[in-house]
Amino acid sequence: MKKIILIGAGNVAQHLAPALSAQGYLIQAVFSRQQEKAELLCKKIPQAKAQNHLDFGVYEADLLILAVSDDALGEVAQNLIAPLDSLIVHTSGTQPLSVLSSLRQAKGVFYPLQTFSTGKKVDFKEVPFCIEAEEANHEADLIKMAKTLSSKVYRVNSVQRQSLHLAAVFANNFSNHIFSIAEEILQEADLPFDLLKPLLAETVAKALDLGPTPSQTGPARRQDKKVIDKHLSLLENKPAWKEIYKVLSELIQEKYS
Amino acid sequence: MKKIILIGAGNVAQHLAPALSAQGYLIQAVFSRQQEKAELLCKKIPQAKAQNHLDFGVYEADLLILAVSDDALGEVAQNLIAPLDSLIVHTSGTQPLSVLSSLRQAKGVFYPLQTFSTGKKVDFKEVPFCIEAEEANHEADLIKMAKTLSSKVYRVNSVQRQSLHLAAVFANNFSNHIFSIAEEILQEADLPFDLLKPLLAETVAKALDLGPTPSQTGPARRQDKKVIDKHLSLLENKPAWKEIYKVLSELIQEKYS
Numbered sequence: 001m002k003k004i005i006l007i008g009a010g011n012v013a014q015h016l017a018p019a020l021s022a023q024g025y026l027i028q029a030v031f032s033r034q035q036e037k038a039e040l041l042c043k044k045i046p047q048a049k050a051q052n053h054l055d056f057g058v059y060e061a062d063l064l065i066l067a068v069s070d071d072a073l074g075e076v077a078q079n080l081i082a083p084l085d086s087l088i089v090h091t092s093g094t095q096p097l098s099v100l101s102s103l104r105q106a107k108g109v110f111y112p113l114q115t116f117s118t119g120k121k122v123d124f125k126e127v128p129f130c131i132e133a134e135e136a137n138h139e140a141d142l143i144k145m146a147k148t149l150s151s152k153v154y155r156v157n158s159v160q161r162q163s164l165h166l167a168a169v170f171a172n173n174f175s176n177h178i179f180s181i182a183e184e185i186l187q188e189a190d191l192p193f194d195l196l197k198p199l200l201a202e203t204v205a206k207a208l209d210l211g212p213t214p215s216q217t218g219p220a221r222r223q224d225k226k227v228i229d230k231h232l233s234l235l236e237n238k239p240a241w242k243e244i245y246k247v248l249s250e251l252i253q254e255k256y257s
Numbered sequence: 258m259k260k261i262i263l264i265g266a267g268n269v270a271q272h273l274a275p276a277l278s279a280q281g282y283l284i285q286a287v288f289s290r291q292q293e294k295a296e297l298l299c300k301k302i303p304q305a306k307a308q309n310h311l312d313f314g315v316y317e318a319d320l321l322i323l324a325v326s327d328d329a330l331g332e333v334a335q336n337l338i339a340p341l342d343s344l345i346v347h348t349s350g351t352q353p354l355s356v357l358s359s360l361r362q363a364k365g366v367f368y369p370l371q372t373f374s375t376g377k378k379v380d381f382k383e384v385p386f387c388i389e390a391e392e393a394n395h396e397a398d399l400i401k402m403a404k405t406l407s408s409k410v411y412r413v414n415s416v417q418r419q420s421l422h423l424a425a426v427f428a429n430n431f432s433n434h435i436f437s438i439a440e441e442i443l444q445e446a447d448l449p450f451d452l453l454k455p456l457l458a459e460t461v462a463k464a465l466d467l468g469p470t471p472s473q474t475g476p477a478r479r480q481d482k483k484v485i486d487k488h489l490s491l492l493e494n495k496p497a498w499k500e501i502y503k504v505l506s507e508l509i510q511e512k513y514s
Binding site (some may be wrong): 188248 | 327328351370371372383384385387409411413416417419420421422423424425426427428429430431432433434435436437438439440442443445446447448450451452453454455456457458459460461463464465468469470472473474475476477478481483484487488491492497500501502504505507508509512
């Protein structure tokens with residue numbers, strides 16, 4: 001499994017394709033409805049051709065990677081006319097393997113679990129890859145490919161991946177918005193976010209080192225109802241923040257009671 | 258201002274006293290109702306005497322540091338009979354300067370903003386110190402002392418410190434519990450927490466580097482109602498987690514609409 005066609009030129013494709021190419025995989029073509037995006041990506045990959053319509057006639061790819069948005073995945077799969085002997089994988093954390101069920105080819109999932117941002121380089125060595133395939137030999141091929149990029153490769157089935165994505169929304173999206181709330185509270189008190197940065201860094205260092213359960217501190221952990229009530233009264237004009245404060249404090253108080 | 262008496266031998270005292278001693282401050286005595294705790298701490302500080310009752314007769318301290326629990330602070334201040342020419346500060350993030358108002362001496366606050374754990378050494382160089390004092394010369398003295406320990410020294414008044422502590426509860430306590438929820442979701446899917454560690458590390462690295470507002474990603478940021486509804490349905494049996502998911506997603510959707 002060495003010849004690859006990439007469908008999609010978004011964030012995941014932008015990071016994945018050059019990394020696979022650097023490992024000796026031959027990216028034959030990049031398809032995108034936005035030709036200029038495909039061309040931009042192909043500049044970073046030797047031999048790859050940018051295409052804005054799906055025509056596999058001239059290629060003999062072993063592997064098709066569908067790196068399109070979660071919403072588009074079902075529709076792209078439905079309209080895909082591809083060689084019958086190729087393996088087709090998607091890269092989505094939210095979609096089950098069965099989103100590809102309209103395809104007669106062998107199917108799998110090749111999901112890198114990381115938050116990709118345009119312009120910020122990702123070190124794939126530390127990115128967990130979650131692999132799923134219908135057949136054992138394809139799973140082995142995908143695991144082998146993932147291991148050329150990363151030391152963290154996991155077998156994760158569609159049901160597990162659904163939970164994993166939900167957990168990632170908490171761990172990344174929600175903790176980040178919690179940081180935003182902290183930043184806004186500081187802004188309103190005319191204090192710089194810099195004040196909290198060492199605490200943030202230590203919070204995550206501790207959670208990574210000891211795990212989040214033994215790392216918990218604070219008024220709710222200490223069952224300190226006086227401080228909790230004072231904080232709730234400070235949030236009187238922010239009903240949504242107050243609700244978050246209340247629910248999280250109750251959960252912490254319960255967990256450590 | 259060189260001679261210091263410490264009242265309290267808890268987490269803050271355990272970290273602060275040896276650090277100040279190493280900077281040339283003379284810790285004359287450590288008072289604690291638990292004599293053995295004071296003795297344990299004094300072993301780490303040359304010349305300091307462990308005491309379990311408050312008697313200032315033999316000392317001539319310039320500075321008294323009240324490093325006792327937030328709850329005990331008012332009571333300790335009320336019962337404190339100390340030299341009239343000494344400066345008395347507390348180290349609490351939750352209590353205003355006025356908690357010391359029963360004292361006739363000059364008063365201030367010397368608050369190191371970090372999460373202290375027994376046994377884990379803290380590098381004070383990166384710890385923000387929040388300083389408040391009634392008089393400018395005492396403020397200057399406290400700032401000078403803080404600067405021997407840390408490069409991050411801020412003037413923070415009592416009203417600001419209240420907001421700062423609330424923001425710290427979000428940034429540390431609540432984000433940590435959000436990590437706990439993510440860990441539990443993974444456990445129930447039979448997946449290791451290790452899977453999420455690189456994402457956690459990257460989440461905070463991005464928030465520290467770019468700030469949390471431009472770092473936000475995820476279904477709520479993309480106004481992806483389909484994924485949000487799916488996640489809510491996965492949380493049907495966890496009403497408190499579902500409520501957190503709902504409120505945070507609504508806040509993110511609003512912020513980026």
